Amino acid sequence: MQEQRDAHEASLDRLHRRLRTLCQCTMTFFQAESEQELLQSVCEILVAGGEVRLAWIGYCEDDAEKTVRPVAQAGSGLDYLERVETSWGERETGQGPAGIAARTGKACCVDDIRTDPRFSPWRVAALARGYASCIAVPLMTDGKSRGAVDLRGTLNLYSAECNAFDESAIEHYTGLAMSVAYAVTALRSRLAEDLAYGVTAVRASAERKRAEDALHQAREELAHVTRVTTLGELAASIAHEINQPLAAIIADANACLHWLEADRPDLDSVREALAAVVKDGDRAAEVITRIRGLLARASVAHGPCDLARVIGDVLPLVRPELERHGMILKTSLAPDLPLVRGDRIQLQQVLLNLLVNAVEASREVPPERRQLIVHSTVEYRDDGRWAVVGVEDFGVGVREPEVARLFEAFYSTKPGGLGMGLSISRSIIEAHRGRLWATANVNHGATFRFALPEMR
Numbered sequence: 001m002q003e004q005r006d007a008h009e010a011s012l013d014r015l016h017r018r019l020r021t022l023c024q025c026t027m028t029f030f031q032a033e034s035e036q037e038l039l040q041s042v043c044e045i046l047v048a049g050g051e052v053r054l055a056w057i058g059y060c061e062d063d064a065e066k067t068v069r070p071v072a073q074a075g076s077g078l079d080y081l082e083r084v085e086t087s088w089g090e091r092e093t094g095q096g097p098a099g100i101a102a103r104t105g106k107a108c109c110v111d112d113i114r115t116d117p118r119f120s121p122w123r124v125a126a127l128a129r130g131y132a133s134c135i136a137v138p139l140m141t142d143g144k145s146r147g148a149v150d151l152r153g154t155l156n157l158y159s160a161e162c163n164a165f166d167e168s169a170i171e172h173y174t175g176l177a178m179s180v181a182y183a184v185t186a187l188r189s190r191l192a193e194d195l196a197y198g199v200t201a202v203r204a205s206a207e208r209k210r211a212e213d214a215l216h217q218a219r220e221e222l223a224h225v226t227r228v229t230t231l232g233e234l235a236a237s238i239a240h241e242i243n244q245p246l247a248a249i250i251a252d253a254n255a256c257l258h259w260l261e262a263d264r265p266d267l268d269s270v271r272e273a274l275a276a277v278v279k280d281g282d283r284a285a286e287v288i289t290r291i292r293g294l295l296a297r298a299s300v301a302h303g304p305c306d307l308a309r310v311i312g313d314v315l316p317l318v319r320p321e322l323e324r325h326g327m328i329l330k331t332s333l334a335p336d337l338p339l340v341r342g343d344r345i346q347l348q349q350v351l352l353n354l355l356v357n358a359v360e361a362s363r364e365v366p367p368e369r370r371q372l373i374v375h376s377t378v379e380y381r382d383d384g385r386w387a388v389v390g391v392e393d394f395g396v397g398v399r400e401p402e403v404a405r406l407f408e409a410f411y412s413t414k415p416g417g418l419g420m421g422l423s424i425s426r427s428i429i430e431a432h433r434g435r436l437w438a439t440a441n442v443n444h445g446a447t448f449r450f451a452l453p454e455m456r
Contacts, residue, residue, distance in 0.1 A: 131158040252273040255273050369395070385453075397441060
């Protein structure tokens with residue numbers, strides 16, 4: 001059990017580091033004044049994140065040797081890049097991760113530099129500088145959702161640990177490399193526009209659209225990582241929610257076997273137990289479906305969304321966590337809540353973030369204050385009906401001066417908190433043409449509400 005807990009905490013720590021790194025890189029994409037500054041900042045952020053020992057970015061040259069030329073680097077052992085030769089051609093120096101990634105357009109990993117034959121030309125120099133495994137990711141996109149981008153380069157990362165780059169790491173760094181490719185393309189377009197505005201006006205418009213798409217993609221990456229992190233924190237509750245129907249299924253199935261062994265089986269009892277098995281099986285399947293939906297990387301298109309269903313999907317995920325801390329959940333839900341236009345998964349994420357924050361704020365207060373209230377109401381405004389959902393707690397609360405800062409990126413009142421949940425939640429609600437805000441309660445705790453306009 002302790003090993004599982006340690007592994008779970010290590011996984012959460014890794015997700016927190018990656019989320020912080022991704023946030024910092026995203027800010028760099030829109031603050032860098034030059035391509036060199038952008039690439040160098042990305043390398044420095046990745047090394048500072050603590051997962052890699054060396055990070056460098058190389059561009060493919062069209063010289064006779066087909067050289068992969070380093071254009072940005074950060075970390076330990078920078079002289080390594082001066083001592084080794086890397087190619088994207090078919091010769092021996094092109095058979096390493098960078099060369100393979102550049103030729104194939106796919107990420108290439110070396111799990112153990114000591115034994116992988118592909119790394120033999122660089123092994124001695126790499127081991128001398130403490131590198132144990134590495135990955136190279138092409139700076140390109142698949143072009144499925146928007147125009148393809150290919151910088152003809154690679155992002156190269158070296159770790160001090162063997163097998164440091166598992167499937168989740170490959171997916172994470174592949175997504176980051178795609179965002180770098182979009183950001184560099186947008187930056188090049190901006191510089192070109194500054195030099196020849198009249199000639200490139202039409203092209204610049206298209207590139208600005210691509211930059212907006214890159215920003216949208218980066219925001220969705222951040223939202224996805226926070227969903228995964230939040231679900232990781234609720235792992236025990238999710239396991240409890242699934243184990244309950246599974247335990248009932250086992251009990252009912254054993255009862256069926258017992259009844260069938262009788263000389264005259266009680267078929268009515270068997271039939272009733274089998275019906276219960278089906279019901280509990282459907283219940284477990286629904287939990288798994290909700291979790292898979294929240295873990296999905298791609299969001300569904302905005303469409304008619306029933307907020308009552310959103311609430312009904314999220315509450316079972318946190319109910320076991322509430323029980324574990326001796327907390328009471330109350331609901332006060334309007335029966336005529338209007339449909340809104342939105343992304344059901346993203347709205348579930350917002351409500352889940354608010355509930356998790358409320359639990360965090362309430363679990364250390366006296367027992368009589370350990371309760372949450374989820375309420376929904378309909379407001380009538382000049383522009384029509386609005387659906388309002390609120391989460392009220394009686395926890396430690398927030399001081400009035402802090403309320404305005406709660407939605408700032410990286411601002412957190414929780415020890416060790418990332419400070420991204422509320423910031424991302426507000427961006428989601430604003431993208432739905434709504435509003436998310438917080439108020440300090442008169443006596444104890446705080447209330448968070450979001451309002452969305454009725455779908456027209």
